[in-house]
Amino acid sequence: MAFSCFSPNWFSGLDIIFELIFAIILLVIAVFAFRAYKLSDQKKIKYIGYGFLFIGISYIIQSIFNFLIIAKLDDNICKMVLLQQVALLELLGLYSHLIFWTIGLMFLVYMTFRSENKMLLVLLNLIALISIFLSQNHLIMFYALSSAVLIYLIGHFMNNYLVCHKRNALLIAAAFVFLLVSQIHFLFSMDHIKFYVMGHVFELLAYLIILFNFYRIHKNESKKR
Amino acid sequence: MNRKRDRLEIIHDILYAIKEKHGNIKPTHILYKSNLSHQMLTEYLNELISKNFIVEKVDKDGKRKYELTERGYAYINDYSVIRNFVDSYGLG
Numbered sequence: 001m002a003f004s005c006f007s008p009n010w011f012s013g014l015d016i017i018f019e020l021i022f023a024i025i026l027l028v029i030a031v032f033a034f035r036a037y038k039l040s041d042q043k044k045i046k047y048i049g050y051g052f053l054f055i056g057i058s059y060i061i062q063s064i065f066n067f068l069i070i071a072k073l074d075d076n077i078c079k080m081v082l083l084q085q086v087a088l089l090e091l092l093g094l095y096s097h098l099i100f101w102t103i104g105l106m107f108l109v110y111m112t113f114r115s116e117n118k119m120l121l122v123l124l125n126l127i128a129l130i131s132i133f134l135s136q137n138h139l140i141m142f143y144a145l146s147s148a149v150l151i152y153l154i155g156h157f158m159n160n161y162l163v164c165h166k167r168n169a170l171l172i173a174a175a176f177v178f179l180l181v182s183q184i185h186f187l188f189s190m191d192h193i194k195f196y197v198m199g200h201v202f203e204l205l206a207y208l209i210i211l212f213n214f215y216r217i218h219k220n221e222s223k224k225r
Numbered sequence: 226m227n228r229k230r231d232r233l234e235i236i237h238d239i240l241y242a243i244k245e246k247h248g249n250i251k252p253t254h255i256l257y258k259s260n261l262s263h264q265m266l267t268e269y270l271n272e273l274i275s276k277n278f279i280v281e282k283v284d285k286d287g288k289r290k291y292e293l294t295e296r297g298y299a300y301i302n303d304y305s306v307i308r309n310f311v312d313s314y315g316l317g
Contacts, residue, residue: 039300039307042307048314112315160312169313213313220309221305
């Protein structure tokens with residue numbers, strides 16, 4: 001996740017590339033999930049598609065706003081009016097990222113439940129977003145809440161691995177552990193900018209594992225054919 | 226194995242039984258192959274027809290037979306990939 005003020009100078013721009021990579025990976029999985037849903041009619045596959053789609057969009061939004069911020073700062077760094085615009089862009093980018101990431105995560109939580117009651121999904125989103133926006137520090141609350149939700153999801157994926165003993169399940173659990181580590185790094189990135197870079201690296205590892213799992217599933221199938 | 230089959234697997238078993246018989250399969254044979262109760266099978270067959278996975282044909286003796294549609298074949302072809310994807314995320 002990129003918020004320009006927490007980023008070391010040498011990493012500005014690189015974070016945008018990272019976020020675009022995350023978005024592409026997530027959108028590829030989301031498209032597959034929607035295709036699989038269309039064929040199988042399994043609602044849980046649709047929810048995972050929505051989860052990845054929303055998280056993917058959150059990265060696209062963040063990368064666009066970060067790009068605009070860098071472009072504006074490069075153009076006119078000393079003009080007060082433009083600095084205000086930069087601050088506004090940063091806020092817009094930040095809040096849209098928070099909202100989309102949270103909704104995506106809640107879809108992933110909802111997919112783990114047996115309930116088909118849509119109101120539960122609405123409730124989860126309301127509780128999460130209200131907690132974030134009514135807290136004194138939105139960012140800290142966002143990272144803390146994301147970490148708690150990721151711990152729950154890791155529990156779900158580990159439990160799944162213990163039941164089925166499949167390597168694919170273990171890969172997904174590992175990917176979410178890396179996502180959790182990245183969120184914890186971002187939590188500390190407000191005081192130490194090196195954690196911002198580390199957070200991105202862990203996030204990249206997480207999404208690469210998710211992509212590798214996706215590739216593995218398809219490769220095994222094409223071998224069988 | 227006493228593992229309970231999920232919907233994804235039951236639908237695959239029904240469609241696979243139809244595919245094996247090249248569209249010349251009676252409901253009783255599907256019942257035997259898919260290991261379902263009569264009521265459950267009827268519900269699944271009606272759903273599969275309504276969602277265009279299979280078509281029902283009645284021969285001159287009045288006997289019902291089932292054939293896979295293009296969507297039915299696509300489901301069987303992509304089943305393993307979808308199955309592994311679903312299992313990866315513990316959605317089964």
